[in-house]
Amino acid sequence: MSRGRGLSGPLFLVLGMAAGVAVGRRWLDVVEVRGGSMAPSLLPGDRLLVESHSYQGRPPRRGEVVLAPDPREPGRELIKRVAAVDDAAASAELRGDAPAGSTDSREFGAVPLSAIRWRAVFRYWPPQRAGRLSPGE
Amino acid sequence: MLTIRSLLRPSRIVDAHCDVPCGVYDPEQARIEAESCLRIIEKHDASDDKLFRARCIHVKEERAELVKNHLDVLWHDYFKPEHLEKYPDLHDTFWKASKQASKVKQSLDVAAAKDLLAMIDTIDEMWKATGGPEKTRVNGRPS
Numbered sequence: 643m644s645r646g647r648g649l650s651g652p653l654f655l656v657l658g659m660a661a662g663v664a665v666g667r668r669w670l671d672v673v674e675v676r677g678g679s680m681a682p683s684l685l686p687g688d689r690l691l692v693e694s695h696s697y698q699g700r701p702p703r704r705g706e707v708v709l710a711p712d713p714r715e716p717g718r719e720l721i722k723r724v725a726a727v728d729d730a731a732a733s734a735e736l737r738g739d740a741p742a743g744s745t746d747s748r749e750f751g752a753v754p755l756s757a758i759r760w761r762a763v764f765r766y767w768p769p770q771r772a773g774r775l776s777p778g779e
Numbered sequence: 780m781l782t783i784r785s786l787l788r789p790s791r792i793v794d795a796h797c798d799v800p801c802g803v804y805d806p807e808q809a810r811i812e813a814e815s816c817l818r819i820i821e822k823h824d825a826s827d828d829k830l831f832r833a834r835c836i837h838v839k840e841e842r843a844e845l846v847k848n849h850l851d852v853l854w855h856d857y858f859k860p861e862h863l864e865k866y867p868d869l870h871d872t873f874w875k876a877s878k879q880a881s882k883v884k885q886s887l888d889v890a891a892a893k894d895l896l897a898m899i900d901t902i903d904e905m906w907k908a909t910g911g912p913e914k915t916r917v918n919g920r921p922s
Contacts, residue, residue: 672787680795720796
């Protein structure tokens with residue numbers, strides 16, 4: 643496989659991303675991860691593309707990586723994985739992928755679905771680990 | 780291409796956060812060390828053995844230092860700004876309790892050690908009233 647061919651996919655994605663972000667940070671945005679509670683899937687310093695379109699049409703699903711406001715500290719935004727969704731209560735349990743080193747719903751309880759607006763879809767930095775974020779279990 | 784670069788600059792930080800300590804807090808930890816101080820002072824006073832008395836002083840100073848440490852952790856890790864609304868004298872209470880622990884560290888005063896216990900009990904009441912037993916202990920505080 644030629645090098646040029648291998649790069650065209652990611653390059654296209656990054657250009658598309660930039661275009662998307664340019665359209666407005668209301669639907670697409672880029673964020674940087676701080677802290678290690680999502681290791682090994684996300685590491686401190688990872689840069690991600692996040693989108694807010696999906697959750698206007700459907701609730702978050704188990705396994706998705708989402709942004710949610712910290713219920714204990716206004717102004718802080720958390721990144722965690724959805725561990726369970728309670729449709730009746732309209733809330734989600736959030737967990738870090740590194741449960742031993744994560745402050746999450748085990749401590750602050752379930753988070754209302756209405757508070758979860760952003761879904762993390764793609765890591766573009768660092769380039770060696772660029773790629774779609776797979777929904778885990 | 781410069782614009783693409785600027786567009787790829789993160790707009791904000793998101794926290795894959797961990798408080799790292801386990802989130803387990805209980806004033807009992809400070810109280811047990813403070814009780815040690817009280818008992819050690821009593822044993823010190825009851826003994827004629829010079830060496831034993833020296834050991835008492837040494838161990839009591841260690842225990843008193845632990846009281847200060849446990850109080851500090853409760854103060855800045857467990858208690859949150861919203862608790863301050865409920866207990867406006869929270870900072871003052873901790874400040875005085877820490878000072879009292881220093882006093883116990885420096886002296887062999889039984890009354891000072893008892894006062895320290897009373898101050899820790901005041902903090903314990905705040906901890907209980909803010910849901911500490913349910914929120915921070917694994918199965919609540921063992922009875």
